[in-house]
Amino acid sequence: MRIDTTDIGRKTALYMLLAILTILFLMPYMWMLGSAFKPRSELFTYVFPVSWKTFIPLEPTLRNFSRLLNELGFMRNIFNSLLLAASTVTGSILVCGMTAFVLAMIEFPGRRLLYLLIMFTMMVPFEARMIPTFLVVQGLGLSNTFTALYLPWLADAFLIFLFTNHFSEIPSDLYHAAVIDGCPHRKVFWRIMLPNIVPALISGGLIKFFIAWDAYVWPLIILRSDKWQVIGVAIANLFTDQSIEWELIFAGSLLSTVPIIILFFFLQKYYIAGMMSGGVKE
Amino acid sequence: MARIQYKPGKKDAELLLTILLYMVPTMILIGVFQLLPIVKAFEYSFFKINLMSGAKTFVGFRNYISAWNDARFINSLVTTVRYFLMRVPLQVLSGFFLALLIFRPKRWTGPMRTIFLLPVITSMVVITAILGLMMHPTNGLFNAVLDILHIPPLEYLTNPDQALESIVFITVWKNSGLTMLFFLAGMVAISPTLYEAATIDGASSFQKHWYVTLPMLKKTFAFVVITTTIRSFQVFGPILLTTAGGPADATRVVVMHIYDNAFVYNQMGYASALSVVLAVILIAVSLLQIRGSRMKKGGM
Incomplete structure (x- = not known):
């Protein structure tokens, strides 16, 4: 040149x-x-x-951090957020993985209808369902519980879409061979299919982790006590108090951001792959 | 070989059990937490509901008529559309521009991509809080930077004429990296031979992008515009956190109005009716996307 x-x-x-x-x-x-x-x-x-x-x-x-963790209960908020993220990630991978396996690999009457029904839920995002979802969860007697924090977020059309696409790429010969060898259908999923889509599971899990860690509006409206409150709401409370304790907002934000950045630093190729393969959600 | 087949009547109880066992959890969760609320919203929209007393009175279409006559609701629709008109072009263009910048692998593309994605993965509350503080009129970093450049200070979220623009800035800053990813996915799919042919024809790099990149990304543009549109109509978190709809209703978008009616004015039935209106708008936009992608497929 x-x-x-x-x-x-x-x-x-x-x-x-x-x-x-x-x-x-x-x-x-x-x-x-x-x-x-x-x-x-x-x-x-x-x-x-x-x-x-x-x-x-x-x-x-380090006083800002010690005040947050010792006096303002941030330890509990961080623990709750970690628990919420762990429950959401494992639960949704399990539930969505099982469904995606059936939808991608087994032909049965009503398969297309169920798939379309699941995909339809993507059209009505949380913000439009916020009020009725709140009323339904309250009607079930779940408001103010940890269950209410994660249970509505387990079945996720985007994860099902992602996993179904990856299961579809596995040749069905593999399934037929397993059946001929005498492997029962319910075990084909665990033994043969799930290990084949591990990268997609990491992508989906990571995306779910970020969404769970980002929880703000839902815990704000469904929880009335501090017991299960998450870090997003704790930071938001510092911010909306209109206080001049900005140093606490900065320290809290840093505490919330560091784990996310570390996780992203090591797993970013999975995140990018998951988002690029037709990511529709944030 | 095709999928494993299950035919009703065929004596394969184990396969049927597997299908049920693996489908039922999802279907229950989706039914209870996603489909039931949609049905319930429709039902509640015909009632006046008092959460405190638990009273529920049938009011027919009155909630919808009230919505039509609710100047603040109409205003919130206008505000949402204004937000959408500012955010979509800004986010789509900045995402496209960032993608163009790092599309060809160089030594610095990896780190730059990571930097552009940081706001995407950082939680919305943190981004809003930090940028919100940066926008503080007297103690914020933005005005301090403007001061160096000899630009008069702005009032950002505290001024009705600047508040919605400030929210646009926060959300575009957070999400342009995500739009970049979608464009990168589209660009990777463009065959390099097209660029080689353009080079042989003596095209400048601007001409290459104008005549090759842009036309090849039509589908990606359509996808990005529609998804950003949907996200614009559901904007809520950053507004609840900073202005809660103010000042002077300048940032009162549709979801903010729904939230206030539900949790501040205790009008659950009315809030449900407004949710139905929002859902109908969002479903219409989604159907537009599905129709658009079908047409593209048919045309190719």
Whole structure:
């Protein structure tokens, strides 16, 4: 390749653009990271004018974290969110995996109808069902329970869609061979089919984990006590209190974001694959 | 070989048991938590419901007539449409632009892709809280940055003329990485020979994108526009968290109005009627998408 001045100019412009985009996307994270370790006095002093002191604590402190965890009950919120995410991920992989297996690999009367019925639920998102779902869950006597947090989210049309697509790619010869060898149908799923779609299971599980960790509106309306309250609502409460304890909001946000970023860092190719294969949900 | 067959009457109890065992949990959960609420919303929309006393009175179509006459509801529809008109083009264009930027593998595409995806995976509450603080008129980082650039400060979420735009900014900033992923999926599917042919014909890189990338991504554009449209009509979380519909109803979108009627004004029946209206709008948009993708398939 010939290197001339226009080429260098174009390269410079490109790198400038990348730098601006990086700042635009990372600035909130840098502000959060630095401010989480600042005492409040420092937080408001160094915003105007912007300098490195805006982002780096001069006297770093862990007090914000200790206040959140020891005095404000964040330990419980984090534990609840982890439990919610674990229940949602395992439950939904199991339930949706079983259904996807049957829909993809077994022909029976009504199969298409059931598939369409499941896919129909994607058309009416949670926000449009919020009020009646609240009333139904309350009618079942489940409001204010942990069950109400995860049970409505287990059967997920997107996961069923994702898993069905992956099961469909497995040659059915494999199934027929297993049956001839005397493997009962219900065990074909566990022994042969499930191990074949592990990457899709990780994709689906990860997507479900992020959604469960992000829970906010549903726990807010269905829980009345703090016992099972999740981290999203806890941070939202700090924020909507209109208090000036910004350092707590930053520290809480950091606590909530770090596990997500670590998980994403190691498993991002599964997340990307899952979303790219026709992801419809967030 | 085709799928395993189950025919009724065929004596294969084990297969039938497997089908039932593996289908029933999903069907119960979907029935109770997704289909039943849709039916119930329809039913409740004809009642006046008081949650405190448990009283339920049949009122016929009165909730729907009230909705038609509810200036705040009509206004919330207008606000939602305004939000949709700002968000969809912004998010689609920025997602497309980010995808173009990292579509060809270079040393920096991996890290940049990760950076663009960070807001997508970070929880909505955290993003809204941090950006909300950045938008604080006196102590926020945005005005501090504007100050360096000698641009007068803005009032963001506290000003009725800037609040909805601020919400658009928050949601587009969070979701443009996701739109980028959909475009990347479309771009990967474009055959490289098309670009080679364009290079031989002497096309500039702009011409290549104009004559090859854009036409080949028609389907992706349609998909992205429709899904972003649906998401625009269900926007709620960031608004509940920051302005709760204010100031002066500037950010009162449809779902915000439904929420207030249900949980603040204790009008569950009326809120159900509004939910039915929203569901009908969303189903109509979805059907448009299905029709669109069918037509594309037929045409190819």
